[in-house]
Amino acid sequence: MRAHSRIAARRTARGWLGCLAILAVASSCTDQRGDGPTGPSIPTRGRFTQSPPPAQALSWVAPLGTTVPNPATFDPAVSPRIEICVWVSNACSGALVATFNSIPTPGSGPIVTNTTLGRYEATWNLLNATFTTRKTYRIRVFKQTTETGAISVDVVRGRWALTRSDGTQAPLVSASELPIRFHIALLTCANLSSCSAQVVPPVIPTGTSVTVKTNDASHWVTFTGDANGHWNTQGIPAVVTVEDVTSQLGGTVTGCGQGITKMVIQGHCIKITTEPAVTLAAPAVVCMTLATFETDWQLVKYDPGEPPRVKFLGDPPLNTCPQAGLPPDPGRDGLRSPIKRIASRIGRAMRDFVMPKTAYAFDAGVGGLMLAGDDFSYFAPGLPAALEVVSGNNLTGIAGAALSTPQVVRIQNTHHHEPIGGAIVTCSVTSGGGSLPVSDFPGRATENPTGTYTCPSWTLGAATGANTLKVTANIVDAFITGGSVTFTETAGAGCELECPSPILEYKSSEQYTASDLLWDRYTFTVTNRSSLPASLFEPRPGATECASRTRVDFYDAATNQYIYGFCGLSSLNDLDNLWFSVPRWTQPAAGVYLKFIDQTTNEVLYTSTTVQLYGPLFTNFPRNVQLNWAPVDGAASYTVQVDYCTSWSLPDWRTCSSWHSLQTASVQAPTTSFAHTFIGDQPGRWHITALGVSGAPLVTTNYKYFNYRTPPP
Numbered sequence: 001m002r003a004h005s006r007i008a009a010r011r012t013a014r015g016w017l018g019c020l021a022i023l024a025v026a027s028s029c030t031d032q033r034g035d036g037p038t039g040p041s042i043p044t045r046g047r048f049t050q051s052p053p054p055a056q057a058l059s060w061v062a063p064l065g066t067t068v069p070n071p072a073t074f075d076p077a078v079s080p081r082i083e084i085c086v087w088v089s090n091a092c093s094g095a096l097v098a099t100f101n102s103i104p105t106p107g108s109g110p111i112v113t114n115t116t117l118g119r120y121e122a123t124w125n126l127l128n129a130t131f132t133t134r135k136t137y138r139i140r141v142f143k144q145t146t147e148t149g150a151i152s153v154d155v156v157r158g159r160w161a162l163t164r165s166d167g168t169q170a171p172l173v174s175a176s177e178l179p180i181r182f183h184i185a186l187l188t189c190a191n192l193s194s195c196s197a198q199v200v201p202p203v204i205p206t207g208t209s210v211t212v213k214t215n216d217a218s219h220w221v222t223f224t225g226d227a228n229g230h231w232n233t234q235g236i237p238a239v240v241t242v243e244d245v246t247s248q249l250g251g252t253v254t255g256c257g258q259g260i261t262k263m264v265i266q267g268h269c270i271k272i273t274t275e276p277a278v279t280l281a282a283p284a285v286v287c288m289t290l291a292t293f294e295t296d297w298q299l300v301k302y303d304p305g306e307p308p309r310v311k312f313l314g315d316p317p318l319n320t321c322p323q324a325g326l327p328p329d330p331g332r333d334g335l336r337s338p339i340k341r342i343a344s345r346i347g348r349a350m351r352d353f354v355m356p357k358t359a360y361a362f363d364a365g366v367g368g369l370m371l372a373g374d375d376f377s378y379f380a381p382g383l384p385a386a387l388e389v390v391s392g393n394n395l396t397g398i399a400g401a402a403l404s405t406p407q408v409v410r411i412q413n414t415h416h417h418e419p420i421g422g423a424i425v426t427c428s429v430t431s432g433g434g435s436l437p438v439s440d441f442p443g444r445a446t447e448n449p450t451g452t453y454t455c456p457s458w459t460l461g462a463a464t465g466a467n468t469l470k471v472t473a474n475i476v477d478a479f480i481t482g483g484s485v486t487f488t489e490t491a492g493a494g495c496e497l498e499c500p501s502p503i504l505e506y507k508s509s510e511q512y513t514a515s516d517l518l519w520d521r522y523t524f525t526v527t528n529r530s531s532l533p534a535s536l537f538e539p540r541p542g543a544t545e546c547a548s549r550t551r552v553d554f555y556d557a558a559t560n561q562y563i564y565g566f567c568g569l570s571s572l573n574d575l576d577n578l579w580f581s582v583p584r585w586t587q588p589a590a591g592v593y594l595k596f597i598d599q600t601t602n603e604v605l606y607t608s609t610t611v612q613l614y615g616p617l618f619t620n621f622p623r624n625v626q627l628n629w630a631p632v633d634g635a636a637s638y639t640v641q642v643d644y645c646t647s648w649s650l651p652d653w654r655t656c657s658s659w660h661s662l663q664t665a666s667v668q669a670p671t672t673s674f675a676h677t678f679i680g681d682q683p684g685r686w687h688i689t690a691l692g693v694s695g696a697p698l699v700t701t702n703y704k705y706f707n708y709r710t711p712p713p
Helices: 003-008 253-257 338-354 572-576
Strands: 013-020 058-061 081-088 091-101 112-114 119-125 137-143 146-153 161-163 169-171 177-184 196-200 210-213 219-223 238-244 270-275 284-293 298-303 309-312 378-382 385-391 396-398 408-413 425-431 452-454 465-473 485-492 504-514 517-526 550-556 562-566 578-583 591-598 604-607 624-628 637-645 659-668 673-677 683-691 697-700 704-708
Touching (some): 091 119, 137 177, 210 238, 253 378, 284 378, 504 591, 517 572, 550 578, 572 578, 659 673, 659 683
Antiparallel strands (some): 013 284, 081 137, 112 119, 119 177, 137 146, 161 169, 219 284, 238 270, 270 378, 298 309, 385 408, 408 452, 425 465, 465 485, 517 578, 550 591, 624 673, 637 683, 683 697
């Protein structure tokens, strides 16, 4: 078996923007661009709308921004520069009004690095001749040639105030200057072409969202707030960083997995972090762009904690991550997968809504739902899989002998609930001292049919007691739910090599009365009972009724319907006296067999041989037998006819070739019974003829058959 070759052989589709999601927001996976600033502006313009994606997480400090301190680590090594210009129609107009540099430059003001307060500081002289009121100014911060952040302001000279984003005005400390204060967070990512960081404020107003997107616009996360607007449980601002870490990790499945998980299925992975670390208070949407995908994948979140954590996320809400570049709709029958067909149709309907070119909603077979309480780490496409037991658990075998029933497991996709083939499944004895056959691939399970794996023959340990076998797979993390399964069997004494099927034998019948009803009891024995494990009928821990570990039930061989059973047997000797009853002279099931059923797991441990029944076999002597029948309307009397056989065949002794009349008797109504003493150990039969008042026959019943075999004197 080659896991990757068979798994990779499944059909792929192209151009998927995979989603790990946290909430349905129609525009949550698109940039929220605006001509406005990343800080306060004049009242008629949008407030604090970012120009995404910023090269580095910048937050404005009062008076330009919030008075809440940024908790992220301050980066004192940025060496930023500031440019101020007149802002008209979303662009600078005319020459720069003022510039500032971290390194002193002629004609530019200084930028001070305040490591104590964790911010950069500059002061704009409002008495400069180039400054006039009634204009909007754009304050832009650069790291080298890349704009890190920007904000638009309107300084009102008459009151020497700064117009805030909500339209109110904040007094300036000095009528002659505007303090420019901002914080830049330290970036920890290596792939600067992809990495993007952004400060997400503590409160996100209802109906809005904040998106942090990689610089190449391929991957992003969108946040929304809870009922109070909080997106994290700490209620603080945080720097959110999104980075494509594929190249750093080698661009392979193994590299992306980092030894944390075996369930990553593609060498494409991203990392999302927050500083400080926070826990989500509301869902958030994470989107990944993938070149190829399988509809049975989901995105998996994993981190290298102790112990490591791996979580497959539920499907995201529809349309939260758009999907671009898929082939044209193949029509009703063009795609074999119903999920792909549905996704394609939904996608066509959404194309104009999402983007002007051909676009599709995310495929319903892939995606993920992060919920409140989650945090962030690595994300990659994965194959959601789990092991489950098919058969062969909770058996009883003989100590030192191989089990006759194999241990079988299935690997199932937990998303689409389909079997997964091509995995390497390994079976390992974990307790009891048992063993598996020696081979080049010890414990390797065989696959047949697809996704179903059978362990090698398991020999139980030499001592009686519990034996366990653990089964794992190369595509499933053993530490997750469903990552492994354990078979537990009991080794008992009593069989030489292998516990045989119980051999059921019919012993005899007897007539009896219970609760004023007439019955025929059929009694049986298990002839090889001493070869079965004595542990079958050990007490069941904690049980006060049906206390035996094993239940023994009769079944009809023709219909497999339950007839009667015993749940409280205490030893193998009890198998010598098993029985069930039928109403007097009622023909029982033509064939019966036993099931030995574990009362804890309800697993069938043994099924006996089948016994054919032709009628009651009596063993009493003298051979007194009671003949009973139902009354016939209008009958004045009954004629009873009893015959005996002198030549018959086996096993069905009813096939007699020589019947002889033994007794004819008359019984007056309303009596419907007759006591008869039979002639010998041989088959017999009887029936009645109902006679009316005139002596004319009304009805003659079918024959009832019986046999006698009395013990020697």
